Amino acid sequence: MDSTLNSFVKEATENIIEATVGWKIEGSVPIERSIDILENNKTSGINVIINFIGTIKGAIILTCSNNMARNITSLMLGNEQNLSEEDIKDALGELLNMIAGMAKTKYSEKLGNITISVPTTIIGNDYNLYIKHDSSDRLSLIEFEYGDELLVIKIYLEKNSI
Numbered sequence: 191m192d193s194t195l196n197s198f199v200k201e202a203t204e205n206i207i208e209a210t211v212g213w214k215i216e217g218s219v220p221i222e223r224s225i226d227i228l229e230n231n232k233t234s235g236i237n238v239i240i241n242f243i244g245t246i247k248g249a250i251i252l253t254c255s256n257n258m259a260r261n262i263t264s265l266m267l268g269n270e271q272n273l274s275e276e277d278i279k280d281a282l283g284e285l286l287n288m289i290a291g292m293a294k295t296k297y298s299e300k301l302g303n304i305t306i307s308v309p310t311t312i313i314g315n316d317y318n319l320y321i322k323h324d325s326s327d328r329l330s331l332i333e334f335e336y337g338d339e340l341l342v343i344k345i346y347l348e349k350n351s352i
Contacts, residue, residue, distance in 0.1 A: 195297055196220040196345060199250060200332050202292035203343055210285060211265035213336050217343070220330040225321065225346065234315040235259065236278070238286040242294065245302030249321065250293070251344040252286040256313070258339040275313060283309035289343070324349050 200217040207213050235255040242248060254262070256278075263281035264270045290306045298304055312319070326349040334341045 193220070194301060195246065195293065195347070196330050196332065198293040198296045199289065199343055199345055202289045202296070203332070203334060203341075206285065206288045206292060207334070207341075210288070211262055215334045215336050215341075218331075218333040220332050220345070223329045223331055225327045225329045233317060233319060235313070236282055237312045237319055238282050239310045239312075240286055240290045241307040242290070242304045244298075244304030246297075246304060246347060248327075248345065248347040250286065250290050251319070251346065252282065252289070252341065253344065254282075254341040255339060258336070258341060259313075261339075279311040279313065283311050321346060 200220065203217060204215060207215050233253065235253065236259045238252040240250050242250070259278050259282055260273060262285065263273055263278045266281045266285070267273070267277065286309050287306075294304055294306050328347050328349070330345045330347075332343045332345070334343070
């Protein structure tokens with residue numbers, strides 16, 4: 191796994207969360223997992239996905255509970271009431287876009303250019319997230335705790351770009 195990318199994403203997440211919602215959080219040491227963890231575990235809540243391509247190819251995925259997504263959106267928009275599902279999708283998509291953009295800039299300056307996609311947001315209960323992959327592709331998880339809630343950033347890299 192690309193430890194440089196992991197450290198850039200971890201740092202970007204800590205900085206962007208503090209700047210946008212005022213939470214001082216620290217990410218865990220990245221945990222490497224089989225990509226199969228995505229399709230073998232049902233999930234609920236929100237997943238936001240940004241793909242990237244260039245000197246490396248893969249995706250950054252932000253996962254959190256609906257409650258945490260609502261809290262983040264409320265703080266980003268300065269509005270605790272009348273939040274629509276569209277508000278939550280937009281806010282969390284923009285949050286990951288800022289994280290991916292900051293990590294992309296740092297990575298591109300040091301190791302080669304990458305381009306990121308627009309965010310794709312999924313909200314639901316009891317679903318599987320599937321990414322077409324090869325058995326040698328890699329996934330790193332970085333966990334960020336705030337109170338009793340958990341925000342997880344997953345970094346997926348295709349084998350040919352590691």
